[in-house]
Amino acid sequence: MSPDLTKVVSILNDSSRAAILDALMDGKPHPASELALVAKIKPQTASFHLTKMLDIGIIDVERHGRHRYYKLINKEVAELIESLYSVSPQSKPKSFNQVHEYKQIHYARTCYDHLAGYAGVQVTNALSQNGVLEKQSLDFVVTKSGVDFFKSLDIDVDLQQSKRRSFARCCLDWSEREHHLAGALGNSLLESMFNRNWIRRIPKTRAIEVTVEGKREMNELLSIEL
Amino acid sequence: MSPDLTKVVSILNDSSRAAILDALMDGKPHPASELALVAKIKPQTASFHLTKMLDIGIIDVERHGRHRYYKLINKEVAELIESLYSVSPQSKPKSFNQVHEYKQIHYARTCYDHLAGYAGVQVTNALSQNGVLEKQSLDFVVTKSGVDFFKSLDIDVDLQQSKRRSFARCCLDWSEREHHLAGALGNSLLESMFNRNWIRRIPKTRAIEVTVEGKREMNELLSIEL
DNA sequence: TTAACATTTCGATTATCATCGAAGTATGAA
DNA sequence: TTCATACTTCGATGATAATCGAAATGTTAA
Numbered sequence: 001m002s003p004d005l006t007k008v009v010s011i012l013n014d015s016s017r018a019a020i021l022d023a024l025m026d027g028k029p030h031p032a033s034e035l036a037l038v039a040k041i042k043p044q045t046a047s048f049h050l051t052k053m054l055d056i057g058i059i060d061v062e063r064h065g066r067h068r069y070y071k072l073i074n075k076e077v078a079e080l081i082e083s084l085y086s087v088s089p090q091s092k093p094k095s096f097n098q099v100h101e102y103k104q105i106h107y108a109r110t111c112y113d114h115l116a117g118y119a120g121v122q123v124t125n126a127l128s129q130n131g132v133l134e135k136q137s138l139d140f141v142v143t144k145s146g147v148d149f150f151k152s153l154d155i156d157v158d159l160q161q162s163k164r165r166s167f168a169r170c171c172l173d174w175s176e177r178e179h180h181l182a183g184a185l186g187n188s189l190l191e192s193m194f195n196r197n198w199i200r201r202i203p204k205t206r207a208i209e210v211t212v213e214g215k216r217e218m219n220e221l222l223s224i225e226l
Numbered sequence: 227m228s229p230d231l232t233k234v235v236s237i238l239n240d241s242s243r244a245a246i247l248d249a250l251m252d253g254k255p256h257p258a259s260e261l262a263l264v265a266k267i268k269p270q271t272a273s274f275h276l277t278k279m280l281d282i283g284i285i286d287v288e289r290h291g292r293h294r295y296y297k298l299i300n301k302e303v304a305e306l307i308e309s310l311y312s313v314s315p316q317s318k319p320k321s322f323n324q325v326h327e328y329k330q331i332h333y334a335r336t337c338y339d340h341l342a343g344y345a346g347v348q349v350t351n352a353l354s355q356n357g358v359l360e361k362q363s364l365d366f367v368v369t370k371s372g373v374d375f376f377k378s379l380d381i382d383v384d385l386q387q388s389k390r391r392s393f394a395r396c397c398l399d400w401s402e403r404e405h406h407l408a409g410a411l412g413n414s415l416l417e418s419m420f421n422r423n424w425i426r427r428i429p430k431t432r433a434i435e436v437t438v439e440g441k442r443e444m445n446e447l448l449s450i451e452l
Numbered sequence: 453t454t455a456a457c458a459t460t461t462c463g464a465t466t467a468t469c470a471t472c473g474a475a476g477t478a479t480g481a482a
Numbered sequence: 483t484t485c486a487t488a489c490t491t492c493g494a495t496g497a498t499a500a501t502c503g504a505a506a507t508g509t510t511a512a
Contacts, residue, residue, distance in 0.1 A: 009235055009238060009239055009310070010239050012235060013232075013235055013236050013239050014499090014500075016500080016501095031458080031459095032458075032459060032460090033457095033458065033459080041500090041501075041502090042501075042502055042503090043458075043459065043460085044459085044460075044461085044501080044502060044503085045500070045501055045502065046459095047459065047460055047461085048460095048461095048499095048500075048501080049500090051460085065458090065508095065509060065510070066457065066458045066459075066508065066509040066510065067458065067459085067509095068458080068459065068460095084235075084310070137404075177364070178363070240469090240470075242470075242471095257488080257489095258488075258489060258490090259487095259488065259489080267470090267471075267472090268471075268472055268473090269488080269489065269490085270471080270472060270473085270474095270489085270490075270491085271470070271471055271472065272489095273489065273490055273491085274469095274470075274471080274490090274491095275470085277490085291478095291479060291480070291488090292478065292479040292480065292487065292488045292489075293479095293488065293489085294488080294489065294490095
């Protein structure tokens with residue numbers, strides 16, 4: 001069951017909540033105090049917004065000791081928000097620092113639990129061009145040779161396919177306005193890239209940097225220039 | 227220059243404005259009094275909303291005598307609104323009458339100045355399958371044989387292509403969640419279908435009905451069952 | 453137990469905004 | 483001119499909602 005658009009739209013209509021959701025777009029749990037900080041509001045106000053978002057069912061809480069960790073309820077919500085942003089470009093950044101962040105987040109970032117941004121779209125397109133994936137409506141299917149490709153990255157395609165969650169969805173990238181790979185396969189690929197030290201999280205943001213090693217390996221494997 | 231998402235979102239967040247915009251989605255000019263009527267608000271209130279939408283630049287006015295005709299400023303805005311609706315299904319209709327309207331509008335409607343809904347998507351898909359169009363990212367290109375096909379409907383592809391406005395865009399259909407044909411070519415096709423009496427406007431709505439003649443001809447031409 | 457901390461609930465304040473009555477402007481008709 | 487119509491502007495009202503101080507709850511650490 002997908003979330004109600006009008007509710008999500010009214011939630012997104014407030015700048016504090018938009019900031020909170022942006023922080024949650026990495027798919028990981030964040031404590032309430034941190035979310036208050038990024039939205040530049042007092043903890044009470046953040047709590048007010050968080051219960052509101054809990055009520056309409058787009059986020060979830062886990063209690064650990066005196067902390068409460070909030071996260072997006074599922075990847076459908078992440079994709080809905082991502083696609084809402086993709087329909088129109090966001091406002092231009094102002095300060096020097098903003099320009100830097102803007103570049104980072106456009107280059108590579110996590111979208112829920114898979115890779116997005118320029119790098120995410122480049123990788124996805126390369127996988128299509130090299131005959132690993134084939135786009136089929138709004139999903140990808142893995143080709144025969146694709147199974148071997150993923151095996152070389154320690155990803156068991158059959159295992160991923162058997163999981164309950166959707167396997168290999170197209171997710172609309174707001175910065176590139178093209179599709180990138182999402183779903184269980186997209187997540188496995190992201191994890192594999194972390195394990196191989198091809199990519200690294202940039203602290204305090206959901207931006208990602210591609211290591212020198214990662215650029216070399218991916219150039220060799222997929223003929224892409226990152 | 228595409229409209230600012232956050233502004234459009236905040237505009238769409240009000241039910242009166244949503245009703246007005248829905249009425250304007252047929253791309254044609256409507257007098258202010260009519261818009262007040264469909265939104266079930268007093269003329270002053272409608273005027274308030276209309277000036278607001280004028281300010282952010284998503285609608286336009288034409289004065290004819292004592293009337294003022296409002297319309298969407300361009301098809302980009304129509305497509306933005308259409309795609310905002312497509313990311314999540316709208317609420318279920320209640321009354322018998324609503325169910326009827328719901329069915330009509332899902333079956334076929336105008337989206338700005340091209341054909342949308344089940345019929346619109348069917349026609350677009352058939353054009354792809356019959357080798358008339360090819361999807362290329364978020365646009366369509368007309369094949370060699372496609373040029374002849376359109377000529378048989380009195381549409382000069384070269385002429386349409388030379389126009390300033392975008393030629394053959396993919397527009398995301400909110401009811402079918404698939405792409406249909408938009409742009410100058412989509413508009414020409416709609417006009418041609420009206421001229422041939424294949425389709426007809428259903429008064430007071432932006433719903434469209436396909437005539438018996440239209441069903442027969444399109445079945446013959448494109449092998450689709452409408 | 454006590455103190456510090458994370459978070460929420462409550463209550464008050466303030467800001468924003470949709471709504472509509474009343475009055476004003478412009479146009480067309482008689 | 484005079485009246486009706488279409489629409490807008492102005493001003494008041496009421497509803498909604500974001501914000502935060504104060505106080506309460508619960509949790510950890512000493």
